[in-house]
Amino acid sequence: MNFSEQLKSYQDLINQRMVTDLPESGLRPSQLHSAMNYSLQAGGKRLRPVLTLAAHDLFPGELNPVPAALAVEIIHTYSLIHDDLPAMDDSDLRRGRPACHKAYDEATAILAGDALIPLAFEILAREYRPHPQLGLDLVHMLARTAGGEKLVGGQMEDLLAEGTEPNEQTLSFVHANKTAAMIETSLLLGFRLGRMGGDEKLTQLLTEAGHALGLAFQAVDDLLDVTSTTEALGKDACHDEDRNKMTWVALAGIDRARELASQHTECALAAFRKMGGENEFLLRLAEHMLVREK
Numbered sequence: 001m002n003f004s005e006q007l008k009s010y011q012d013l014i015n016q017r018m019v020t021d022l023p024e025s026g027l028r029p030s031q032l033h034s035a036m037n038y039s040l041q042a043g044g045k046r047l048r049p050v051l052t053l054a055a056h057d058l059f060p061g062e063l064n065p066v067p068a069a070l071a072v073e074i075i076h077t078y079s080l081i082h083d084d085l086p087a088m089d090d091s092d093l094r095r096g097r098p099a100c101h102k103a104y105d106e107a108t109a110i111l112a113g114d115a116l117i118p119l120a121f122e123i124l125a126r127e128y129r130p131h132p133q134l135g136l137d138l139v140h141m142l143a144r145t146a147g148g149e150k151l152v153g154g155q156m157e158d159l160l161a162e163g164t165e166p167n168e169q170t171l172s173f174v175h176a177n178k179t180a181a182m183i184e185t186s187l188l189l190g191f192r193l194g195r196m197g198g199d200e201k202l203t204q205l206l207t208e209a210g211h212a213l214g215l216a217f218q219a220v221d222d223l224l225d226v227t228s229t230t231e232a233l234g235k236d237a238c239h240d241e242d243r244n245k246m247t248w249v250a251l252a253g254i255d256r257a258r259e260l261a262s263q264h265t266e267c268a269l270a271a272f273r274k275m276g277g278e279n280e281f282l283l284r285l286a287e288h289m290l291v292r293e294k
């Protein structure tokens with residue numbers, strides 16, 4: 001399979017699994033379950049779960065990484081639903097459609113996000129029950145990443161920084177925790193399920209790769225906000241500037257943001273290369289993420 005076919009095949013695996021593991025839209029209360037399905041099935045790049053599957057396939061094992069990948073996408077989607085709320089980033093458009101609170105209402109969007117969080121952990125607990133130690137490790141890794149020191153903490157600082165003078169220290173904290181932590185963990189969950197999952201040296205290299213990839217992803221996200229269009233992105237362009245957000249573009253300009261994205265990508269590539277295994281797809285994916293258009 002070439003890179004595009006492999007990417008599509010990973011995305012298909014996640015999308016198919018979503019259909020079986022999500023509560024049906026009609027389930028009572030249908031407004032809640034329909035909103036959960038609406039946001040999850042709106043598409044999106046499925047980047048994080050693809051990373052989980054590709055990291056598993058570096059050194060594939062006997063266990064199925066798809067439920068772990070789905071759990072990651074579910075947490076990511078909850079964070080997008082809540083991020084779009086008027087009390088947070090106040091965005092009307094997401095994944096090319098009205099944001100959840102626009103398609104439904106604010107209370108429903110809050111509750112849909114709330115219900116997605118335990119669903120992710122329910123899937124992990126249920127699927128990996130025959131391997132309790134492993135299952136607990138996965139739950140621990142994802143919970144920690146979704147919590148106050150990582151995703152939620154990064155989001156808090158991001159909101160607090162709005163309208164303040166950009167500075168590198170805050171920006172680095174926000175990017176490391178709001179964005180890079182989940183990308184790192186997406187990789188680590190998949191790797192943990194593979195046959196080399198207990199190898200410390202490889203885990204360390206993958207952690208470095210994930211961190212760098214996450215920082216590159218955020219730098220590209222900052223760039224796309226000013227260089228792309230709402231149609232291409234499927235979410236509001238120039239939103240960061242409108243919200244007076246602290247971004248690399250605001251702090252250091254477009255050229256520096258590009259330079260940073262390339263440097264972080266190089267770091268990620270170097271770590272993936274050192275890991276060996278079936279790393280060809282991840283190498284291509286890291287390059288693809290640098291030149292992505294949405």
Ligand code: GRG
Pocket residue numbers: 043044045046047076078079080082083088095151152155178179218221294
């Ligand atoms: C509400 C706890 C909480 C956290 C929100 C995800 C997030 C944190 C904020 C979204 C805003 C933003 C620009 C975040 C950084 C980059 C990012 C996570 C972009 C969205 O991810 P993509 O581009 O989206 O992978 P798709 O729709 O393709 O999955």
